[in-house]
Each structure stands twice: as structure tokens, then as C-alpha cells.
Amino acid sequence: MQNPIQRFVYTFGQHTYSHLPLLCGAGVKATDITTKFLMANSTRLSSSSVLATESSNKGMIIINRPKALNAINLEMVRKIYKHLKKCEKSKSLMIIKGTGDKAFCAGGDVRALVEAGPTDESKSFFREEYTTNALIGNYKIPYIAIIDGITMGGGVGLSVHGKYRVATDRTLFAMPETAIGLFPDVGGSYFLPRLQGKLGLYLGLTGYRLRGADVFHAGIATHYCESSKIPDLETALLNCPDADDIPDLLQKFHTQPDKPFVLQPVLEQINKNFGASSVEGILENLHNDGSDWAKKTLEVLCKVSPTSLKVTYRQLELGSQLSLAQCLIMEYRLAVRHLEPKADFKEGVRALLIDKDQSPKWKPATLAEVTEEHLQWFFSKLPETEELKFD
Numbered sequence: 001m002q003n004p005i006q007r008f009v010y011t012f013g014q015h016t017y018s019h020l021p022l023l024c025g026a027g028v029k030a031t032d033i034t035t036k037f038l039m040a041n042s043t044r045l046s047s048s049s050v051l052a053t054e055s056s057n058k059g060m061i062i063i064n065r066p067k068a069l070n071a072i073n074l075e076m077v078r079k080i081y082k083h084l085k086k087c088e089k090s091k092s093l094m095i096i097k098g099t100g101d102k103a104f105c106a107g108g109d110v111r112a113l114v115e116a117g118p119t120d121e122s123k124s125f126f127r128e129e130y131t132t133n134a135l136i137g138n139y140k141i142p143y144i145a146i147i148d149g150i151t152m153g154g155g156v157g158l159s160v161h162g163k164y165r166v167a168t169d170r171t172l173f174a175m176p177e178t179a180i181g182l183f184p185d186v187g188g189s190y191f192l193p194r195l196q197g198k199l200g201l202y203l204g205l206t207g208y209r210l211r212g213a214d215v216f217h218a219g220i221a222t223h224y225c226e227s228s229k230i231p232d233l234e235t236a237l238l239n240c241p242d243a244d245d246i247p248d249l250l251q252k253f254h255t256q257p258d259k260p261f262v263l264q265p266v267l268e269q270i271n272k273n274f275g276a277s278s279v280e281g282i283l284e285n286l287h288n289d290g291s292d293w294a295k296k297t298l299e300v301l302c303k304v305s306p307t308s309l310k311v312t313y314r315q316l317e318l319g320s321q322l323s324l325a326q327c328l329i330m331e332y333r334l335a336v337r338h339l340e341p342k343a344d345f346k347e348g349v350r351a352l353l354i355d356k357d358q359s360p361k362w363k364p365a366t367l368a369e370v371t372e373e374h375l376q377w378f379f380s381k382l383p384e385t386e387e388l389k390f391d
Helices: 030-040 074-090 110-116 120-137 188-194 199-206 213-217 227-238 243-253 264-273 279-289 292-301 306-319 324-338 345-354 372-379
Strands: 050-054 059-063 094-098 103-105 143-147 150-152 164-167 172-174
Touching (some): 074 094, 103 143, 199 264, 199 292, 306 324, 306 372, 324 372
Parallel strands (some): 094 143, 103 150, 150 172
8 A cells, every 4th residue: 555645845936927828829739839938938927826827718727836746825726716716707618737747736735734723824725725616616617627647635626626627647646634634625525425436435534546547437537638638638628619519629638548447456345345334344344354455455544543534434424415515614614623733633744744754643542532522523613703604
């Protein structure tokens, strides 16, 4: 089984340039025009963390922090939300992508969040991030996320709720939050339990990484396209005369994967073992299973936060019956509580990302010590004035 995915702290970008040309002339790729424009304006754009671009009838958002694997912060979330709202009323489609070939978006700045603690700004990050996730989930024009490269945490929230998600051979998906004492947020309680069988619960509890075509096989991506064809796909989308043509256009670039789903051989075991009525039941099932896969899965689950396991299990159980908006309201309560010292979030980030000793001291240290009262605290309502609300 894989090691937990790490998230990092980065210097934040400060500026946005809002009128990059998107449409191209005959025989010239849109990406060529964008590249030339960026080179000509490199001084001005070097610190732009989000490029909010538009043409006469197309919108595009480019997450532009490649050295930081396009990780997002509060300022970036605000830029993205503002451009999404603007384009929803005046454009025919929206494309979101990341700069570089390594990442779409590797997540959020969790180290800064835990170091700040339960401050207004930390809470604002979650509030405004989740508000953006809700907007994407109900976006009125076609939303196409090109998830080329690492797509985790906050990057999943910027893509998975959109109508179209295009994975490539470079895509690396994971929701690794339980390893740092958090929970799969950004609408994880909505999309994970809606994957086939118990796959979502398995991915949420273990943080298992999916690569390339397996992101499509899992149902997280709607299409799969070789990374070498992405520039042509972008050009076609930006020159698409009618939004009604987008499904056929995406299908034209879609490549049916040659290999079967990497988890296909163990899907039956996942459904059986993770179909238990409690986290303790899952661990007991895996112990009784006895296969190499079960042993490795058990080893992973025994390393992550016991509290996060129980929170995640209940979160996904409740989320299976809720709307996206209701899930995000629930997750905001969880996020605020995880900023408090009594949660495992700070300790998980310390052990994996700051001191990097890989030896978190979880409190409580075992599943048996995670009381129902402690679990209920995470899910309990906030004061009315602090609850997440949508327009």
C-alpha cells in the first residue's frame, strides 16, 4: 500500500490578469497563443496565482502555481469564485486547468491552516472553498475540468462536481485526509458514496491513489484523453460554436482505456469488507479475510487517525442521503471543529509535513477510545451566525 500523500506550504501569488486571448486563428493552437502571450507579459504575470481569462463567449481559469503543484489558498479561491460567477452569466462554457504537466491542483495549504488555528481567516478558507464547490456543482453553463496531473483535496473540489472531468495518463487522484487527521472534504461526503459499491468509502478511509485511466474507471472522471492530445482538445473546445456540441466533441477525444480497472480484482473484497456497519467491523472483516490485499489495507488503516476514520465513515454514511449543498454545510461544521486543538488535524500535519517524523500521536489513540460524544461534537451545529449558508 502507498505512503500518505504530502501537501506543502507555498508562497502565495498576488495578481490576476483577466483578459488573456483564448480563441485562435486558423492553423494556430490556442495554447500557442497563450504561451506567447505569457512570455510577452512574463514580468506582470509571474506572480499571478490564478489566470482568469475570457474571450467573447468562452471562459477559462488557469491555476498558475506550478512550483507549488498549483495548490490553492484563500486569495486564489476568491479569484476563482469571482470569475466563475462572472462567466456563468455571459459565457457559453468554462474550462479550468492547471499550469504545467505535474498538477491540476494538489490541494490546499493545510500547514498554514493548522498553524493559524481556528481564526476567522482559516474558517473563511473552508467557507469560501465550499461555496465555490457548491457553485461548480450547480453551474449553469458547461464546466470542463482538465485534471491533467496531481488532483487531490481542494483540486478534487474544483473538478469532481463539474459536469465534465477529463483525466489523462498523468492524472493522480487521491483523498488522503485521514493520514493527516482530517476528513475527505470539498464535497467528499457527496461524491464518494455515489461511486460504485463501497469504492468511495475505501478511497476515503485509505487515501488510495488512482492513476491515469483508473480515475475514469472509478467514475471520478467522465472522459479519458492522452495528455499529448490535450492541447488539441482545448483548441477544439475554445472554437466550439455551440455548447450543445460539447458532448460529441469530448467523446471524439476520449480514448477507451486498454487496461481494466486496477482495483477490479479486489472490488468484491472491497464491497464485502467495507460493507460492515462500523469502522471496527471493517477492520474485523479485513483481519478475517487474511489475503495480502486485506493485510496491506489493514496496515494502512491502523496508521491513520482513529478519529478521522470514524468521522469519515459517518460523514459518508450521512452524505449518501444528502444533497451536495447539505453535505457541504455538514463538512463546514467538521472543518471548523478540526481547527480546534482537540482534533487530530494539527498533530497529523506536524508529523507528516512539518517535523516529518511520520509518527503522529493520535488522541484518542485507538478506535475504542473514540467515544460517541467526541464523534457527535464534530457533527454538531455551529451557532446560527456561523453556519455555512448559500445564496
